[in-house]
Each structure stands twice: as C-alpha cells, then as structure tokens.
Amino acid sequence: MKLIKAVVTLIRWTLKLILTGILLMLVAYFLASSNWLKADNKLALALNQGLVQVEAWLSKAGVLPKLAMTERKASQADTDDNQAQGARWPQNQARVYLELTDPKLKRACLVAMSAWNDTGAFKFVQTTDKDKAQIICRAISDSTNGAAGETETDLALPQKQLTHATVYLNKYYLFNPSYSYSWQRIINTAEHELGHAIGLRHTNEISVMQPTGSNYSIQQADVTKVRELYSR
Structure with missing residues (x-):
C-alpha cells in the first residue's frame, strides 16, 4: 500500500514538473517574440536561451516529439559547393x-x-x-x-x-x-x-x-x- 502511494505521489510530481515546464516555455516564447523586447537585446537573448533549456528538458522528458524516421523525405537537399576541403576557423x-x-x-x-x-x-x-x-x-x-x-x-x-x-x-x-x-x-x-x-x-x-x-x-x-x- 505504501509503495502504491509513493508511486502515485511520484507521478503527480512528475506531471506537475512537466506542466510547469510547458507553462515556462509558453511564457518565454510569448515574451521573446514580443515587440517591447526588441529594444533590449540582452533580455531577449536571455529569454531565448532560457527557452532553449526548457525545450531541451522537455525533449529529454519525452514531452516533445522525437525524430520520426518514417516521415516523408523532402526531394531537395542543401549544397556545399562553396565549402573548400579542409577549411576551418583559426580556433574551434x-x-x-x-x-x-x-x-x-x-x-x-x-x-x-x-x-x-x-x-x-x-x-x-x-x-x-x-x-x-x-x-x-x-x-x-x-x-x-x-x-x-x-x-x-x-x-x-x-x-x-x-x-x-x-x-x-x-x-x-x-x-x-x-x-x-x-x-x-x-x-x-x-x-x-x-x-x-x-x-x-x-x-x-x-x-x-x-x-x-x-x-x-x-x-x-x-x-x-x-x-x-x-x-x-
């Protein structure tokens, strides 16, 4: 009985964390795309980075969809004709x-x-x-x-x-x-x-x-x- 209660409690806390993550993602998305933030690049940058971290957490938690390899492939690709073999930056x-x-x-x-x-x-x-x-x-x-x-x-x-x-x-x-x-x-x-x-x-x-x-x-x-x- 105690084990069942512990499992139920764990599930409840997990759901709360997931819902909190989704809410934070929606709030960050709204703020990051708001016009009043355009005047404050540093704040917008911080919000965007926070949104990335929330999305990464939700992805690891299995909330965001994973890559579906069965999806239709586009008929187009990208090109790297302008890329020289062995080209690199001075540092990584x-x-x-x-x-x-x-x-x-x-x-x-x-x-x-x-x-x-x-x-x-x-x-x-x-x-x-x-x-x-x-x-x-x-x-x-x-x-x-x-x-x-x-x-x-x-x-x-x-x-x-x-x-x-x-x-x-x-x-x-x-x-x-x-x-x-x-x-x-x-x-x-x-x-x-x-x-x-x-x-x-x-x-x-x-x-x-x-x-x-x-x-x-x-x-x-x-x-x-x-x-x-x-x-x-």
Missing part, C-alpha cells in the same frame, strides 16, 4: 549573429548551437553585435534553389582559413507541409548548416552532414571529424 570557436525574425527558426538555431556546444568539439557564441559576428544566420523563402538550407563561406587563401560564413534557412521548404518537416528535422537542418559553417562537408555516412541535411542529428562521427579538423 565562432561568434554567431541570428538575423532571424521568425521565432521558430531562431529557436531552432539556438537549439542547434547548443547541441554543437554540448559536444565540446566546437563552440558557438551568440552575439547581438552583427559587426562582430563571424557567422550570420538568415531566413529566405526560395522555391527555386531546391535547398532547405545553404551555407556560404569566405576563405583566406592559401591557408584555407574561414573568415566569414552565412547560413540560410529556407522557409519555403522547412515550413511547407508537402515536405513534412517536423520540429526535430528543422533543428537537424540547422545543425547541418552550422556543421558547414564549422568546416564540415557532406558525407553519405550516418551523419548530420548527409546531403539531405535533416535525417540525423549530430552523431559521434561528426564530433570526431570536427576534432580531427581542429587538431591540425
């Missing part, structure tokens, strides 16, 4: 400016940045100063380029050192019901494009860097490649 860290007005894309980028940071192989640092940014994330809506995401990089030759990168997330595909992009697949796309910004190229292995760009999240193989790239 870069400043990122999110030039994104869409709250969903902004959150996806923040979650993707956090995922890369958690690997310990590379660190993305968000900045509110566009002039100091080494990487800029932007949204486009283009039905003609056949890509859910693209990344352009500038290099200093002959050392093939990255000097600037621009990540484009294509709302036409990411938000188009015909391509069935779940929230997790949008995050995977952002992780993929940030992988290009780090210096990674496409691979046919099980990897976030597969050409389709959304089937997998960051894998151990991706972490290993980043470590190898920045150990040279």
Whole structure:
C-alpha cells in the first residue's frame, strides 16, 4: 500500500514538473517574440536561451516529439559547393549573429548551437553585435534553389582559413507541409548548416552532414571529424 502511494505521489510530481515546464516555455516564447523586447537585446537573448533549456528538458522528458524516421523525405537537399576541403576557423570557436525574425527558426538555431556546444568539439557564441559576428544566420523563402538550407563561406587563401560564413534557412521548404518537416528535422537542418559553417562537408555516412541535411542529428562521427579538423 505504501509503495502504491509513493508511486502515485511520484507521478503527480512528475506531471506537475512537466506542466510547469510547458507553462515556462509558453511564457518565454510569448515574451521573446514580443515587440517591447526588441529594444533590449540582452533580455531577449536571455529569454531565448532560457527557452532553449526548457525545450531541451522537455525533449529529454519525452514531452516533445522525437525524430520520426518514417516521415516523408523532402526531394531537395542543401549544397556545399562553396565549402573548400579542409577549411576551418583559426580556433574551434565562432561568434554567431541570428538575423532571424521568425521565432521558430531562431529557436531552432539556438537549439542547434547548443547541441554543437554540448559536444565540446566546437563552440558557438551568440552575439547581438552583427559587426562582430563571424557567422550570420538568415531566413529566405526560395522555391527555386531546391535547398532547405545553404551555407556560404569566405576563405583566406592559401591557408584555407574561414573568415566569414552565412547560413540560410529556407522557409519555403522547412515550413511547407508537402515536405513534412517536423520540429526535430528543422533543428537537424540547422545543425547541418552550422556543421558547414564549422568546416564540415557532406558525407553519405550516418551523419548530420548527409546531403539531405535533416535525417540525423549530430552523431559521434561528426564530433570526431570536427576534432580531427581542429587538431591540425
């Protein structure tokens, strides 16, 4: 009898925590997207980062949907034609400016940045100063380029050192019901494009860097490649 009561109590507390997390996420989402916050970049940044942490907790708790591998694959991919083999930043860290007005894309980028940071192989640092940014994330809506995401990089030759990168997330595909992009697949796309910004190229292995760009999240193989790239 005592065991049953303990289990019931545990379930009640778990439900309370989940509901509290959902409430915090909704409040943070509302505040982060409110016009009055636009004048206070630091506060907006803090709220966005708090929202990312809440979403990560809810995902681990099984509240947010996981990646469904049976979802329809989009017929498009991204491109890395502008990525030179072996290109890298001077160190395994870069400043990122999110030039994104869409709250969903902004959150996806923040979650993707956090995922890369958690690997310990590379660190993305968000900045509110566009002039100091080494990487800029932007949204486009283009039905003609056949890509859910693209990344352009500038290099200093002959050392093939990255000097600037621009990540484009294509709302036409990411938000188009015909391509069935779940929230997790949008995050995977952002992780993929940030992988290009780090210096990674496409691979046919099980990897976030597969050409389709959304089937997998960051894998151990991706972490290993980043470590190898920045150990040279």
